[in-house]
Amino acid sequence: MGTHDDDLRVAPNSPYLVPFDGRWKLAKARTSPPKKAPQGKKGKAANKRALREEVDALDDLQRKLYADNRFAVLLVFQAMDAAGKDGTIRAVTTGINPAGCQVSAFKRPSAEELDHDFLWRIHRRLPERGRIGIFNRSHYEEVLVLRVHPEILDGQRLPRRPKRIWQERYASIRDMERHLARNGTVILKFFLHVSKDEQKKRLLERIDDERKNWKFEAGDLDTRDRWDDYMRAYEKALNATSRPWAPWYAIPADDKPYMRATVASIVRRTLQALPIAYPTLDPEAREKLADYRARLERS
Numbered sequence: 001m002g003t004h005d006d007d008l009r010v011a012p013n014s015p016y017l018v019p020f021d022g023r024w025k026l027a028k029a030r031t032s033p034p035k036k037a038p039q040g041k042k043g044k045a046a047n048k049r050a051l052r053e054e055v056d057a058l059d060d061l062q063r064k065l066y067a068d069n070r071f072a073v074l075l076v077f078q079a080m081d082a083a084g085k086d087g088t089i090r091a092v093t094t095g096i097n098p099a100g101c102q103v104s105a106f107k108r109p110s111a112e113e114l115d116h117d118f119l120w121r122i123h124r125r126l127p128e129r130g131r132i133g134i135f136n137r138s139h140y141e142e143v144l145v146l147r148v149h150p151e152i153l154d155g156q157r158l159p160r161r162p163k164r165i166w167q168e169r170y171a172s173i174r175d176m177e178r179h180l181a182r183n184g185t186v187i188l189k190f191f192l193h194v195s196k197d198e199q200k201k202r203l204l205e206r207i208d209d210e211r212k213n214w215k216f217e218a219g220d221l222d223t224r225d226r227w228d229d230y231m232r233a234y235e236k237a238l239n240a241t242s243r244p245w246a247p248w249y250a251i252p253a254d255d256k257p258y259m260r261a262t263v264a265s266i267v268r269r270t271l272q273a274l275p276i277a278y279p280t281l282d283p284e285a286r287e288k289l290a291d292y293r294a295r296l297e298r299s
Helices: 003-008 040-068 085-093 141-148 150-156 165-182 196-208 210-215 219-225 227-241 256-272 283-298
Strands: 072-079 101-105 132-136 185-193 248-252
Touching: 003 165, 040 085, 040 256, 072 085, 072 256, 085 101, 085 132, 085 185, 085 256, 141 150, 141 165, 141 227, 165 185, 165 227, 185 227, 185 256, 196 210, 196 219, 219 227, 227 248, 248 256
Parallel strands: 072 132, 072 185, 101 132, 185 248
Antiparallel strands: none
């Protein structure tokens, strides 16, 4: 990976960090909190308190990020259906100034998007300096969904389709993310890892609870039928693209309060480590402020 990019490392330590050596095993990754984590009703309350504290800290850090105006932050969320992406994004961003945050959801590519390479639509949604961008699904759909359903490639009018197309796409993603990191975009990627049993429970709730009926899609069951194929696709993609400047975190998603507090903590610690600060005025400008104060007091 080269020592000349060591300064790009942003990954705070976590038991859920996907290592950079390509040896991560999804089957060994937790879907539930560790035994020492807060459990039951008391645990739920403790995690909600922890989330509030993290979000309060994120509010001030986001203001510094915006005022400093040198770095951008990109948060990428991927997961199986009903893992809790929407709720986690909402929980982590609650209380953050909307002017400094933008959320993009990526669905099936449009005709215009298919007229370009698979990363083109991503570049259009990248956050500006000083802002936090959130991808609810992302460019990784192109190496997850399409790896499970390669027939979709037939409609992309690709000029070439090599046998190593997935390795090429991983390389393209790594190159893009490294370029972004070199130019001030801090990238954190979260795989919300829900178990198959917990997903079943949540999908049944969407069917049984009238208030949640709108969330249910029959296509979720088709995806569930290919669970093992998706797990293999996730393992390959995360191993190929988790890097110090664009790390993946496989967050246990069976317990939503724990998941949300854990994601918020990683984001907060990452922003805390950035060399950001509110701009300061030079002595001459400060003297002018004193004049402005006097003028206001006389008015």
